[in-house]
Amino acid sequence: MTSSVGELFGSRALEYDRYAKIQHMVASDLAEMITERCSFFHGDRVLDLGCGTGDLTACLMQRYGDLVFFGCDASEDMLKTARSKIPEINPLRADFNSRNFLHGSKFDLVMSSFALQWSSNPAELAGYLAGSLNSGGFLALAVPVEGSLAELKESFAELGYSGFINDFPPENFCSEILERSFSMFHTECRSYSLVYPSCRDILRSITKIGAAGRFSSVINSDRNASQIDEKNSSDNNAESLKLTAGIVRGLSHVYEKYSVSGGGYRITYRILFITAGTRQ
Numbered sequence: 561m562t563s564s565v566g567e568l569f570g571s572r573a574l575e576y577d578r579y580a581k582i583q584h585m586v587a588s589d590l591a592e593m594i595t596e597r598c599s600f601f602h603g604d605r606v607l608d609l610g611c612g613t614g615d616l617t618a619c620l621m622q623r624y625g626d627l628v629f630f631g632c633d634a635s636e637d638m639l640k641t642a643r644s645k646i647p648e649i650n651p652l653r654a655d656f657n658s659r660n661f662l663h664g665s666k667f668d669l670v671m672s673s674f675a676l677q678w679s680s681n682p683a684e685l686a687g688y689l690a691g692s693l694n695s696g697g698f699l700a701l702a703v704p705v706e707g708s709l710a711e712l713k714e715s716f717a718e719l720g721y722s723g724f725i726n727d728f729p730p731e732n733f734c735s736e737i738l739e740r741s742f743s744m745f746h747t748e749c750r751s752y753s754l755v756y757p758s759c760r761d762i763l764r765s766i767t768k769i770g771a772a773g774r775f776s777s778v779i780n781s782d783r784n785a786s787q788i789d790e791k792n793s794s795d796n797n798a799e800s801l802k803l804t805a806g807i808v809r810g811l812s813h814v815y816e817k818y819s820v821s822g823g824g825y826r827i828t829y830r831i832l833f834i835t836a837g838t839r840q
Contacts, residue, residue, distance in 0.1 A: 579768035582752055582829050584615055587673045590702040590833060591619035594671065597746060597835045598698040602626045604668035609656060609689070610675025614642030617649055632656070656685060666694045673702040677728055686734035690741035690838070699836045705731045705749070707830035711818045712762065718814045724803065731832055738836055745836035752831060755824040759815040760808060762827050
């Protein structure tokens with residue numbers, strides 16, 4: 561996670577938990593998988609990578625209160641929010657895209673939910689994390705992969721805009737790392753579908769957690785804004801795109817095909833779960 565991404569998430573730290581519905585669902589499911597597939601001893605060290613407000617740590621701490629938890633995040637505001645919820649968590653401010661950001665520290669479990677998609681090289685990071693485990697340690701990851709936000713991605717593409725939705729890692733992004741570094745591992749992909757009252761509400765849910773730096777404030781406002789910027793309509797470079805009221809209106813129109821019976825609009829996440837144990 562780059563410092564700029566960390567700043568975006570940090571700016572939403574106080575309201576993150578209110579809007580992070582899918583993140584909470586996935587953290588809860590990952591904590592359950594860790595409980596089923598991993599074993600620990602009193603005082604084992606657990607690193608929550610990209611911990612945000614500490615949701616995953618909170619889920620696992622309910623099951624293992626005798627472990628020592630470390631929360632690593634690039635955002636100081638996220639770490640402060642996590643500590644306000646979980647006083648026991650040990651904060652570690654670091655950018656996991658920086659070389660050797662753990663400085664040789666070792667852990668008995670490295671876990672991460674909804675963070676590795678922000679890595680500049682997810683497979684390389686997974687390899688680094690494998691090397692940061694004690695003998696007999698475990699790695700547990702939940703990562704949105706290709707297929708996530710497909711409805712939004714396709715709708716933007718239909719309008720001629722392809723830069724608003726980030727690409728997600730492929731499902732096999734760290735298969736070689738797992739095969740080389742672990743004596744046992746389990747992978748599973750699950751699809752999650754959420755329903756929102758409108759397309760605008762879907763976009764708002766993304767902006768409110770800080771995950772959409774290129775979405776303008778028009779999403780969180782009902783005032784009329786300018787029509788589609790003509791420059792943007794011919795230049796879909798991700799860094800130059802700004803989401804205008806005109807684009808939102810067009811997007812809401814093409815998004816009608818994702819309405820569901822009973823009312824509302826669907827958005828889908830495809831989540832890869834990984835649990836792996838090191839060789840002893």
